[in-house]
Amino acid sequence: MTAQLISIKSRSNNIDYNKLPQHIAIIMDGNGRWAKQQGLPRIEGHRQGAKTLKKILRTCKNWGIKTLTVYAFSTENWGRPLTEVNFLMNLFERLLRKQLQEMQQEGVCIKFLGDLSPLPLSLQQAIRHSMAMTQNNQGINFNVAINYGGRDEIVKACRNIAEKVARQELSTEIINADLISQHLYTTNNPDPDLLIRTSGEMRLSNFLLWQMAYTEIYVTDTFWPDFDTKQLEKAIVNYQKRDRRFGTIK
Ligand code: IPE
Ligand code: IPE
Ligand code: MG
Secondary structure: HHHOOOOHHHOOOOOOOOOOOOOEEEOOOOHHHHHOOOOOOOHHHHHHHHHHHHHHHHHHHHHHHOEEEEEEOOHHHOOHHHHHHHHHHHHHHHHHHHHEEEEEHHHHEEEEEOOOOOOOOHHHHHHHHHHHHHOOOOOEEEEEEEEOHHHHHHHHHHHHHHHHHHOOOOHHHHHHHHHHHHHHOOOOOOOOOOEOOOOOOOOOOOOOOOOOOOEEEEEEEHHHOOOOHHHHHHHHHHHHHHOOOOOOOO
């Protein structure tokens, strides 16, 4: 989307629209701590976090960000109490069903990254339906990582490639970084330019390990439910001041 097409109303004066990150990844962390701070059960933090996501997705689309990838549930998050896991699975399904029409109207193309096979069948069905419905939309690519783990993704890619070699569909000489990228869940997406992690933790927690080799990292202490458009603007402005060298010198 060109700068001219972005509606003036939703624009931020501080952002350089010619230097936007094409792909933003977000580790939406701190829902539990936000709830605790308010004296509420953890699930209320997740409920509020879902509202934040709705707003941030819309803002990214309005500002002309091409791809937004969010971490919703990691392969390690199954280790949480069953009540919290069940709440999250129900929340994902409810949100997906409720928001689908609006996402469709706004031109959101939704995809899911991760091993979806252990998810509740009704959620899997909602996921398949939403991807099929929105596959031709051009407004923004919205990737949701559910039961996603960076190591798991790389293991699956290796296995997939090894099977192709065994079947003599591939020869080992042509295995390179591009080929591996094509076998990841993010196939066809450019690598993230900017990673935002909320709630202060300075770690990747198994998110997009391969893809973030040269991603710029921005960490804010704000808990995800409190993250807003102003904060997103701050992260993008900060990103735009970075000198991305990719190992070279000028
Ligand atoms: C992130 O918030 C949401 C998920 C992992 C599903 P947390 O639930 O991790 O919140 P904190 O880190 O405990 O505050
Ligand atoms: C990362 O947050 C996963 C998601 C945001 C979905 P966690 O809260 O699970 O990560 P750790 O445990 O702090 O590393
Ligand atoms: Mg957390």
